[in-house]
Amino acid sequence: MTxxxxxxxxxxxxxxxxxxWDQAALHxxxxxxxxxxxxxxxxxxxxxxxxxxxxxxxxEVLEAAERETEF
Amino acid sequence: MTKIHADIEALxxxxxxxxRFRYDQRDARYRGEGEIEVTxxxxxxxxxxxxxxxxxxxxxLDACREASASSGGSGASASSASSASSASSDDCLGYERAVAEAQERLERVRRWxxxxxxxxxxxxxxxxGFRDLLENDLPRTEEQLLDMITSLEAARRVQAAGS
Numbered sequence: 001m002t003x004x005x006x007x008x009x010x011x012x013x014x015x016x017x018x019x020x021w022d023q024a025a026l027h028x029x030x031x032x033x034x035x036x037x038x039x040x041x042x043x044x045x046x047x048x049x050x051x052x053x054x055x056x057x058x059x060e061v062l063e064a065a066e067r068e069t070e071f
Numbered sequence: 072m073t074k075i076h077a078d079i080e081a082l083x084x085x086x087x088x089x090x091r092f093r094y095d096q097r098d099a100r101y102r103g104e105g106e107i108e109v110t111x112x113x114x115x116x117x118x119x120x121x122x123x124x125x126x127x128x129x130x131x132l133d134a135c136r137e138a139s140a141s142s143g144g145s146g147a148s149a150s151s152a153s154s155a156s157s158a159s160s161d162d163c164l165g166y167e168r169a170v171a172e173a174q175e176r177l178e179r180v181r182r183w184x185x186x187x188x189x190x191x192x193x194x195x196x197x198x199x200g201f202r203d204l205l206e207n208d209l210p211r212t213e214e215q216l217l218d219m220i221t222s223l224e225a226a227r228r229v230q231a232a233g234s
Contacts, residue, residue: 020088027078040212047204054197058103061190062110065183069117071176
């Protein structure tokens with residue numbers, strides 16, 4: 001029933017974010033960088049990860065519901 | 072790019088990545104909704120179909136029981152009534168099984184409907200948190216990065232002018 005769309009490729013999106021952060025972190029290592037990582041970067045990653053996990057779980061349930069009620 | 076500007080370029084790259092990410096994810100909150108609606112509709116149609124089948128099976132079972140009772144019931148003694156009852160369960164066994172199966176189908180669809188609603192509720196919670204981050208936190212983060220880039224650029228211009 002449901003197919004993954006290209007914009008749903010969460011791991012790819014996370015990879016892009018991580019690469020950008022790694023690049024910035026190479027050159028940006030002061031106290032502000034640590035604050036940025038703690039108060040902005042980590043919450044962003046965690047929120048996105050939670051969202052992707054919830055989306056994956058939702059799709060599992062939707063697919064199972066369709067499969068298990070097919071008579 | 073000279074080494075002294077590498078940090079500025081890295082911050083600029085980070086900011087652009089965040090802005091692109093925010094744009095790419097702008098429909099995130101709608102992403103699961105269409106799929107939830109499709110499954111809801113599908114399950115509702117299956118529940119209706121299972122209910123209609125159950126009702127039909129019940130009608131057939133009732134008719135069978137009536138037919139069995141009337142064929143063995145008129146002027147019957149206690150012993151023949153008992154035999155009519157026994158004949159009824161034999162003749163109508165198939166219908167009884169069909170009713171039980173139809174009931175099980177309907178209950179299964181109803182259970183999955185509940186599970187879908189629970190999963191949808193959990194998803195909406197996560198999607199709302201992510202949406203808030205996209206709409207409120209992320210623009211502020213981008214602004215903060217822009218301020219830092221601007222400050223660094225200004226400081227370098229002062230340094231360059233003073234050197």
